[in-house]
Amino acid sequence: MEGTDHAGRGFSRRAFLETGTLAAAAVPLAAEARPGARAMDEAVAATTGVPVMLRINGGEHRLTLDPRTTLLDTLREHLGLTGAKKGCDQGQCGACTVHVDGRRALACLTLAVAAQGKSVTTIEGLAQGGTLHPVQQAFIDCDAFQCGYCTPGQIMSAVALISEGHAGNAADVCEGMSGNLCRCAAYPNIVAAVEQAARELTAVPKAA
Amino acid sequence: MRPFTYETATDAPEAVRAAAASADAHVRAPVQLIGGGTTLLDLMKLDVMRPERLVDVTPLYARFGRIEATPQGLRLGALVRMSEAAEHPAIARDYPVVAQSLAQAASAQLRNMARLGGNVLQRTRCNYFRDPSYSQCNKRDPGSGCAAIDGFNRLHAVLGTSEACIAHYSGDFAQALIALDATVEVLGRQGPRAIAFADLHRLPGRTPHIETTLEPGELITGFVVPAGQWTRRSTYLKVRDRESYAFALASAAVALDMDGDTVRHARIALGGVATVPWRAREAEALLAGRTLDEAAATEAGRAAFAHAVVHQNNAYKVPLGQATVARALLAAQAMRL
Ligand SMILES: Cc1cc2nc3c(=O)[nH]c(=O)nc-3n(C[C@H](O)[C@H](O)[C@H](O)COP(=O)(O)OP(=O)(O)OC[C@H]3O[C@@H](n4cnc5c(N)ncnc54)[C@H](O)[C@@H]3O)c2cc1C
Ligand code: FES
Ligand code: FES
Numbered sequence: 001m002e003g004t005d006h007a008g009r010g011f012s013r014r015a016f017l018e019t020g021t022l023a024a025a026a027v028p029l030a031a032e033a034r035p036g037a038r039a040m041d042e043a044v045a046a047t048t049g050v051p052v053m054l055r056i057n058g059g060e061h062r063l064t065l066d067p068r069t070t071l072l073d074t075l076r077e078h079l080g081l082t083g084a085k086k087g088c089d090q091g092q093c094g095a096c097t098v099h100v101d102g103r104r105a106l107a108c109l110t111l112a113v114a115a116q117g118k119s120v121t122t123i124e125g126l127a128q129g130g131t132l133h134p135v136q137q138a139f140i141d142c143d144a145f146q147c148g149y150c151t152p153g154q155i156m157s158a159v160a161l162i163s164e165g166h167a168g169n170a171a172d173v174c175e176g177m178s179g180n181l182c183r184c185a186a187y188p189n190i191v192a193a194v195e196q197a198a199r200e201l202t203a204v205p206k207a208a
Numbered sequence: 209m210r211p212f213t214y215e216t217a218t219d220a221p222e223a224v225r226a227a228a229a230s231a232d233a234h235v236r237a238p239v240q241l242i243g244g245g246t247t248l249l250d251l252m253k254l255d256v257m258r259p260e261r262l263v264d265v266t267p268l269y270a271r272f273g274r275i276e277a278t279p280q281g282l283r284l285g286a287l288v289r290m291s292e293a294a295e296h297p298a299i300a301r302d303y304p305v306v307a308q309s310l311a312q313a314a315s316a317q318l319r320n321m322a323r324l325g326g327n328v329l330q331r332t333r334c335n336y337f338r339d340p341s342y343s344q345c346n347k348r349d350p351g352s353g354c355a356a357i358d359g360f361n362r363l364h365a366v367l368g369t370s371e372a373c374i375a376h377y378s379g380d381f382a383q384a385l386i387a388l389d390a391t392v393e394v395l396g397r398q399g400p401r402a403i404a405f406a407d408l409h410r411l412p413g414r415t416p417h418i419e420t421t422l423e424p425g426e427l428i429t430g431f432v433v434p435a436g437q438w439t440r441r442s443t444y445l446k447v448r449d450r451e452s453y454a455f456a457l458a459s460a461a462v463a464l465d466m467d468g469d470t471v472r473h474a475r476i477a478l479g480g481v482a483t484v485p486w487r488a489r490e491a492e493a494l495l496a497g498r499t500l501d502e503a504a505a506t507e508a509g510r511a512a513f514a515h516a517v518v519h520q521n522n523a524y525k526v527p528l529g530q531a532t533v534a535r536a537l538l539a540a541q542a543m544r545l
Contacts, residue, residue, distance in 0.1 A: 050214070067214040070249075090250055094317060103291075103320040109249045110321070113214050114242070114264055157317065178452035179315020
């Protein structure tokens with residue numbers, strides 16, 4: 001999320017992470033430690049790399065990927081979209097939640113090749129211009145996180161839950177958000193944030 | 209994950225031809241159809257399933273993605289999403305056990321991804337099956353033994369087990385289908401055929417790696433649930449370690465055909481406690497013609513587990529399952545229609 005932090009400094013967490021990734025890539029540590037493994041990975045990619053076209057946050061991306069690449073790894077490792085998080089990589093925690101054709105889905109159990117022809121929205125695509133999505137704002141207002149690792153997934157899930165029409169009360173929010181685990185147990189504030197955003201989003205009739 | 213090739217199926221016979229290249233339909237068949245991928249990719253990451261070729265059947269949604277509720281019954285396409293069926297108003301009203309079994313399964317994200325065809329073929333959550341660092345698993349590696357029988361078997365089955373395998377069938381939707389006498393429609397190399405849902409899954413016996421009666425390549429295209437006055441008086445009760453987003457420790461799908469307080473026919477299926485989707489016929493027989501009250505419901509619960517075989521850590525499933533059956537029966541009776 002780009003913007004201003006609590007102290008009012010301008011910053012970009014994504015830009016920071018991208019710089020970090022590039023710096024790491026410039027030091028071929030892994031290759032030196034495991035030359036055989038690296039060569040094998042490359043051989044596999046070379047023989048099985050397939051062209052993939054993805055539509056993410058309204059933009060088109062053309063890549064060549066090993067068919068094994070998940071949508072989550074594609075976002076994080078190939079496109080620098082590190083908002084969706086890898087918690088378990090097994091469909092159990094919800095940290096990787098994105099929207100596929102408007103439905104919330106787990107990027108870690110989606111193959112990138114199978115996401116072709118669909119429209120993917122990630123946490124990076126939620127804010128409109130400089131304005132946070134009401135769910136993002138509600139998470140800040142309600143202090144709905146501690147470490148923040150689960151937060152992008154929680155927010156993507158909450159946005160979908162509200163548009164599914166099942167965020168009317170705390171019990172429904174708990175049930176509807178049960179696919180998003182929070183290791184810091186910020187649950188009470190998450191529920192409050194989702195309820196706040198739901199009130200706000202359902203009060204005004206949605207623009208077409 | 210091991211390398212594989214990926215292709216999309218543009219028509220159903222093509223998907224069948226591609227998948228039929230497998231020699232058999234067992235857990236490790238080298239060609240796998242992929243729907244939502246929520247079972248398959250998970251198990252591929254764990255190196256439990258090792259397909260060389262994936263055939264994506266989701267493009268067949270246009271043909272097999274429909275839900276039709278008619279006076280004859282309910283027809284569910286195999287590519288319908290779990291969430292679509294769970295939210296369908298006619299299903300919620302006329303087949304509540306179907307809607308509830310789906311709504312109480314997995315999470316909202318998984319229900320959007322997973323399809324009904326893949327759902328009934330989901331694989332056990334037996335921790336030894338899911339972890340290849342245990343060398344013993346007859347389901348993964350036929351003949352290797354069963355680590356669960358002398359292992360930590362709190363989640364495992366007490367009904368339908370064999371000396372080769374005690375892995376539990378962990379899905380929910382299948383219980384609703386078997387209770388309502390559903391039929392599964394499949395397309396194979398010889399054309400379409402219909403199988404009673406109760407005949408789809410095979411008891412583990414000595415071949416736990418062969419889980420269904422499907423032929424290699426056979427594509428599930430849909431399910432048909434016959435209509436009947438009992439489908440409205442139906443419910444799914446799921447007991448789990450936490451209130452949401454967990455597999456069943458014990459569950460009961462119940463549909464009651466009542467004449468006042470007298471049972472004409474009770475349909476009862478059990479989840480979380482058996483190796484396959486399980487119809488509790490003894491309990492059904494015991495209730496036929498009887499007044500349904502707490503005593504009868506409790507007796508039915510006991511009958512359902514009369515042949516249970518327990519292991520070190522799962523004996524609790526017998527009283528838990530008995531109580532689940534009794535509570536589900538009374539809850540269905542109390543429904544106001
Ligand atoms: C964290 C987690 C929690 C879960 N909790 C629950 C729960 O509480 N209750 C529950 O019931 N389930 C639960 N599940 C399981 C989930 O419901 C299944 O994984 C899902 O329904 C499988 O559907 P799919 O389309 O993703 O199947 P896939 O993974 O695509 O396929 C599964 C298998 O079926 C085969 N297949 C798929 N479609 C067809 C077809 N049309 N014809 C023939 N073969 C086919 C594939 O080859 C594969 O072998 C959970 C899963 C996860 C990851
Ligand atoms: S990383 Fe996808 S669900 Fe945990
Ligand atoms: S805020 Fe730390 S995991 Fe949720």
